Amino acid sequence: xxxxxxxxxxxxxxxxxxxxxxxxxxxxxxxxxxxxxxxxxxxxxxxxxxxxxxxxxxxxxxxxxxxxxxxxxxxxxxxxxxxxxxxxxxxxxxxxxxxxxxxxxxxxxxxxxxxxxxxxxxxxxxxxxxxxxxxxxxxxxxxxxxxxxxxxxxxxxxxxxxxxxxxxxxxxxxxxxxxxxxxxxxxxxxxxxxxx
Amino acid sequence: xxxxxxxxxxxxxxxxxxxxxxxxxxxxxxxxxxxxxxxxxxxxxxxxxxxxxxxxxxxxxxxxxxxxxxxxxxxxxxxxxxxxxxxxxxxxxxxxxxxxxxxxxxxxxxxxxxxxxxxxxxxxxxxxxxxxxxxxxxxxxxxxxxxxxxxxxxxxxxxxxxxxxxxxxxxxxxxxxxxxxxxxxx
Numbered sequence: 001x002x003x004x005x006x007x008x009x010x011x012x013x014x015x016x017x018x019x020x021x022x023x024x025x026x027x028x029x030x031x032x033x034x035x036x037x038x039x040x041x042x043x044x045x046x047x048x049x050x051x052x053x054x055x056x057x058x059x060x061x062x063x064x065x066x067x068x069x070x071x072x073x074x075x076x077x078x079x080x081x082x083x084x085x086x087x088x089x090x091x092x093x094x095x096x097x098x099x100x101x102x103x104x105x106x107x108x109x110x111x112x113x114x115x116x117x118x119x120x121x122x123x124x125x126x127x128x129x130x131x132x133x134x135x136x137x138x139x140x141x142x143x144x145x146x147x148x149x150x151x152x153x154x155x156x157x158x159x160x161x162x163x164x165x166x167x168x169x170x171x172x173x174x175x176x177x178x179x180x181x182x183x184x185x186x187x188x189x190x191x192x193x194x195x196x
Numbered sequence: 197x198x199x200x201x202x203x204x205x206x207x208x209x210x211x212x213x214x215x216x217x218x219x220x221x222x223x224x225x226x227x228x229x230x231x232x233x234x235x236x237x238x239x240x241x242x243x244x245x246x247x248x249x250x251x252x253x254x255x256x257x258x259x260x261x262x263x264x265x266x267x268x269x270x271x272x273x274x275x276x277x278x279x280x281x282x283x284x285x286x287x288x289x290x291x292x293x294x295x296x297x298x299x300x301x302x303x304x305x306x307x308x309x310x311x312x313x314x315x316x317x318x319x320x321x322x323x324x325x326x327x328x329x330x331x332x333x334x335x336x337x338x339x340x341x342x343x344x345x346x347x348x349x350x351x352x353x354x355x356x357x358x359x360x361x362x363x364x365x366x367x368x369x370x371x372x373x374x375x376x377x378x379x380x381x382x
Contacts, residue, residue: 188241
């Protein structure tokens with residue numbers, strides 16, 4: 001099952017009528033309805049922001065801003081399934097702004113963060129190691145490559161949906177995704193070579 | 197990898213992002229090129245690792261904190277601004293002070309309104325209307341409307357009669373003890 005489908009099932013968003021009713025109630029000023037909306041989409045926004053920004057504190061700040069924007073702009077959000085696309089687009093924009101305002105100052109001493117020797121490079125990866133490897137590899141991407149890869153490969157959007165969220169063409173997105181995949185593959189090869 | 201020109205297409209091939217034409221061409225190449233097959237496997241493997249890491253759960257506490265922050269911000273936005281919060285009590289205090297300190301507030305306000313109307317008439321500039329009566333012109337008592345305040349008028353205090361004051365006097369003492377000059381103004 002695609003990651004997005006998993007997400008929709010997990011959050012109970014598979015019923016468009018319920019979702020439309022919740023959005024309508026939230027639009028009418030019902031704070032509980034907005035909280036339901038928040039619960040339904042918090043994973044989408046926070047996980048995307050976490051992959052785009054690289055740490056949980058910044059991701060929470062960005063996610064908070066996204067949901068406050070949602071609250072302010074509820075009247076503009078369509079009742080149909082555009083809310084998810086809207087949230088992805090706003091999350092990417094907020095994270096870009098966040099990175100512009102607070103550039104990552106800590107120099108990444110990647111050599112020191114690479115793992116020490118272990119038995120099998122690709123097996124027995126702990127959860128922490130996988131996250132660490134993903135985080136380091138995402139740092140090697142440009143901002144646009146990173147956004148394209150996170151939405152397409154990690155969040156499971158289609159190329160057309162990614163293009164809509166990023167405001168670019170599908171051809172551009174394909175180029176960004178392919179470059180990003182090659183960079184990640186090369187980094188992980190190096191990462192596991194060191195590990196072994 | 198010996199075929200850098202195939203790199204981009206192989207990267208897209210791994211997750212089905214190629215057009216049908218490119219897909220067929222890439223498959224043909226992969227059938228013939230072992231290093232590119234290895235490269236394609238490596239791309240697929242790194243994507244699998246990245247997806248596995250991404251799918252791992254974020255702590256529920258992080259979501260709880262996020263929810264609390266968002267809802268608190270919204271609630272704060274709904275409350276009246278702290279900067280303006282002082283206006284209502286200040287206005288109420290000013291009205292209360294006015295009512296308590298001004299003996300006849302209705303009359304006071306009516307007088308202020310009259311003078312304002314007279315002033316505005318004066319600045320009107322129209323020549324057709326006659327000039328207003330002088331402000332200090334005495335008005336016959338019969339023409340005035342008796343003022344009936346909402347509350348009973350306070351009893352006016354009569355000023356207490358003062359004891360007769362001593363006349364003002366200046367006394368000049370000279371060097372000569374027998375000579376003293378008094379100045380008493382009329």
